[in-house]
Amino acid sequence: MSVPLRTSPRRVRFRRADVYRLAEQGWFRGRRVELCAGHLVEIPPQSNHHAASVQLTCDALRRAFGDGFWVRQRSSLDLGPYSVLDPDLAVVPGTPRDSGPHHPTTALLVVEVGDGALRYQQGRKAAIYAAAGIADYWIVILAARTLEVRRRPVPNERRYAECSRFAPADTVSPLAAPHATITVADLLP
Amino acid sequence: MTLTLTPPPAGNDAPTLRPFSTAEYHQMSESGWFDDQRVELIAGEVLVMPVPSGPHCSCVELTAVALRAAFGPASWVRMQMALDCQQPSEPQPDLAIVLGNPRSVTSHPTTAALVVEVSEASLEFDRGRKASLYAAAGIADYWVIDLDGHRVEVYRRPVPNANADFGFSYADRTTFDSADSISPLAAPTASIVVAELLP
Numbered sequence: 001m002s003v004p005l006r007t008s009p010r011r012v013r014f015r016r017a018d019v020y021r022l023a024e025q026g027w028f029r030g031r032r033v034e035l036c037a038g039h040l041v042e043i044p045p046q047s048n049h050h051a052a053s054v055q056l057t058c059d060a061l062r063r064a065f066g067d068g069f070w071v072r073q074r075s076s077l078d079l080g081p082y083s084v085l086d087p088d089l090a091v092v093p094g095t096p097r098d099s100g101p102h103h104p105t106t107a108l109l110v111v112e113v114g115d116g117a118l119r120y121q122q123g124r125k126a127a128i129y130a131a132a133g134i135a136d137y138w139i140v141i142l143a144a145r146t147l148e149v150r151r152r153p154v155p156n157e158r159r160y161a162e163c164s165r166f167a168p169a170d171t172v173s174p175l176a177a178p179h180a181t182i183t184v185a186d187l188l189p
Numbered sequence: 190m191t192l193t194l195t196p197p198p199a200g201n202d203a204p205t206l207r208p209f210s211t212a213e214y215h216q217m218s219e220s221g222w223f224d225d226q227r228v229e230l231i232a233g234e235v236l237v238m239p240v241p242s243g244p245h246c247s248c249v250e251l252t253a254v255a256l257r258a259a260f261g262p263a264s265w266v267r268m269q270m271a272l273d274c275q276q277p278s279e280p281q282p283d284l285a286i287v288l289g290n291p292r293s294v295t296s297h298p299t300t301a302a303l304v305v306e307v308s309e310a311s312l313e314f315d316r317g318r319k320a321s322l323y324a325a326a327g328i329a330d331y332w333v334i335d336l337d338g339h340r341v342e343v344y345r346r347p348v349p350n351a352n353a354d355f356g357f358s359y360a361d362r363t364t365f366d367s368a369d370s371i372s373p374l375a376a377p378t379a380s381i382v383v384a385e386l387l388p
Contacts, residue, residue: 009236009314011206012228033207040207118202 001033013038038082052189053113064180076103108176109136136175144179147184208233211277229230230279248307250343257377273297274326283307303330324357330374
């Protein structure tokens with residue numbers, strides 16, 4: 001028999017519909033949960049630094065994008081049948097009122113604030129964002145006080161072709177708001 | 190429905206897989222979530238078991254016949270049925286001998302006189318994580334039938350072991366080849382030739 005066999009059991013995969021049903025039944029009350037490639041991942045409570053950075057980044061993105069865009073905080077992106085992620089921030093066109101009953105399936109820019117979850121955000125989450133074709137994916141790295149910018153997704157390889165790092169004094173412009181400049185220090189607590 | 194959880198970790202920790210309690214696992218099973226898959230609950234993770242191969246199925250049956258003869262009518266040879274190991278884990282060993290008759294066992298048993306796993310590709314998992322799980326559950330006699338190697342590994346004497354997944358491992362491991370005979374701890378007068386178990 002030449003077909004290599006799996007050497008350890010694999011975890012069951014949950015689908016998006018399964019997770020919405022569990023959520024409605026109250027299974028995740030009090031816990032933040034994401035569906036990451038079929039696996040239910042529990043996100044621990046955030047530190048105050050994390051919360052501060054999320055708010056500072058939200059304010060900076062609102063200034064950068066202006067009217068006609070919704071800067072969503074810790075809300076779901078529906079990225080396929082096996083992935084529903086809750087990035088710290090996601091910018092989508094339009095306003096909350098005209099967004100309809102379903103979570104968006106893409107975003108112009110996704111920002112994660114990284115502390116304890118950094119490896120998860122740089123690894124498995126980045127792969128899912130790339131596979132979904134998210135063009136602009138930033139990670140605010142609190143401990144190192146840097147901003148990582150991932151661009152040029154290669155969806156069928158689940159990776160980004162470009163990853164750059166910026167120091168607090170540097171400025172960055174979102175791909176979808178190229179006229180705006182954001183100083184990295186403005187995102188850090 | 191409530192969930193018994195360990196206290197949540199402090200902020201700044203890495204994300205973890207959301208663990209399922211035994212109650213939640215049963216609820217999902219009863220709702221038909223796993224209807225098209227064979228699953229086990231190991232330390233709060235629901236794992237999918239591969240569809241057993243022909244040789245695997247034959248081996249299970251041959252072993253059942255040999256164990257029924259060894260243990261006699263006052264025991265129940267359970268095949269791929271749940272074993273409640275608490276914490277929460279509910280594996281479905283290929284074979285488990287539970288003393289007494291089925292009418293006296295109304296919920297999933299929490300122990301067994303002997304557990305047997307038939308291994309093809311899952312050998313490392315059965316020798317490692319699964320062995321630790323069964324040792325922690327106090328299973329005194331645990332056999333792993335290595336189909337490709339044509340032998341049986343017998344694990345006995347569960348002891349605490351901080352390095353093992355579930356805090357316990359087996360102190361004794363003995364390998365028996367085709368021509369060798371094994372006596373189950375709980376049926377010491379019986380003698381089972383390894384070749385009888387192999388397809």
